Amino acid sequence: MRTDRNHTRLDRVFARLDREPERPALVGMPRMSRHRMVLFGATLAFYVAIVWAVLITSWLVRLDWQVMFFRPYQQWPELHAFVDYYVVLGQRGPTAVMVAAWLGWRSWRQHTLRPLLALGVSLLLLNVTVGAAKYGMGRLGPHYATEIGSNEMWLGGDIFPSGHTANAVVTWGILAYLASTPRARRWLSALSAVTSLGVGLSTVYIGTHWLSDVVLGWAAGLLILLALPWFEPVIARAEDRVFDLRDRWRARRGRTAPAVGPVARPVVLEPLTDRAGPAPEPVSPGRPVRPPVYLAPGPHTTRAERSPVSPAGSRRPPHPERHPRGTTSATRP
Numbered sequence: 001m002r003t004d005r006n007h008t009r010l011d012r013v014f015a016r017l018d019r020e021p022e023r024p025a026l027v028g029m030p031r032m033s034r035h036r037m038v039l040f041g042a043t044l045a046f047y048v049a050i051v052w053a054v055l056i057t058s059w060l061v062r063l064d065w066q067v068m069f070f071r072p073y074q075q076w077p078e079l080h081a082f083v084d085y086y087v088v089l090g091q092r093g094p095t096a097v098m099v100a101a102w103l104g105w106r107s108w109r110q111h112t113l114r115p116l117l118a119l120g121v122s123l124l125l126l127n128v129t130v131g132a133a134k135y136g137m138g139r140l141g142p143h144y145a146t147e148i149g150s151n152e153m154w155l156g157g158d159i160f161p162s163g164h165t166a167n168a169v170v171t172w173g174i175l176a177y178l179a180s181t182p183r184a185r186r187w188l189s190a191l192s193a194v195t196s197l198g199v200g201l202s203t204v205y206i207g208t209h210w211l212s213d214v215v216l217g218w219a220a221g222l223l224i225l226l227a228l229p230w231f232e233p234v235i236a237r238a239e240d241r242v243f244d245l246r247d248r249w250r251a252r253r254g255r256t257a258p259a260v261g262p263v264a265r266p267v268v269l270e271p272l273t274d275r276a277g278p279a280p281e282p283v284s285p286g287r288p289v290r291p292p293v294y295l296a297p298g299p300h301t302t303r304a305e306r307s308p309v310s311p312a313g314s315r316r317p318p319h320p321e322r323h324p325r326g327t328t329s330a331t332r333p
Helices: 009-018 034-055 059-070 077-090 092-110 114-137 163-177 182-206 211-254
Strands: none
Touching: 034 059, 034 211, 059 211, 077 092, 077 163, 077 182, 092 114, 092 163, 114 163, 114 211, 163 182, 163 211, 182 211
16 A cells, blocks of 8 residues: 655755756846835935934934833833843844855855855945944943933944844845845845844843934944845856856866876897897887886797797697507507
8 A cells, every 4th residue: 555755844845945946047136226226315314314313412312211211121021031032133143144054055055156245245334334333423322321311422332323233134134135036025024124123122122222223223224235236246246256266276176187206218228149039129218118027037048949839739749659548559668
């Protein structure tokens, strides 16, 4: 009786991955379209507006102080254990390792370096832009505030914008950016938005960031994702350069050099005057030198002096007085 195996959901997932093409050529790379340009301009204007609202100590700064005095970690203490673990999704080290492992497997599967290079470019832009804004404006966090109602700017801090929030937007949003189908891109965009939103609110809950820090971190991460199509030519050139270096290294490694040994010099044999036969010809330099033939010690005769051997019959010399076996002579001596 034949029984069919019931395939689990994991088997179906791996079966679908096995059908994935090795270097898909029809994957639509995001371009800097008009729609994306409008989004980039609107996000940049929102970014500047948030910074200006904090600089002039507007209603946004007053909202920051109200949320800080509300102390969410004291209002809902039962969430503290969960939030401590959830906020790790915004830390650069663990999230970069997890996403790089997935994108590395995908790069190996599809024989392309674009996923890893796109991740590297996005993290580089994140470090440069967010790091420069943090240390340039130097805002202090809620735990280190010095004056109630002030914006705490240019006092040596490094929390504006929120690095956790911006890192969550970029790290998880790069998965949506590199999605191969529109449906996957929509689902991953929604998932990354919810994850980054939760990470930002977690930092406000713990009290490490102002609410305006989180809002500016969302805008900073979104600006990086929207600007990535400008860097696609750089990513393509870097990928071609890496593959070119790999091909050269493989060609250099696969080229087998001939084994270098002692060079055989041409040997000229002098003619032998005490032996019969013509003198051997000298060995030309281009002809390979044969190993010497081992000869037993003792005198040797030439081929002409040896007794001829008939091709058929016995190798013993003929004996006229010997009779073949099975016959008896008439008289015995």
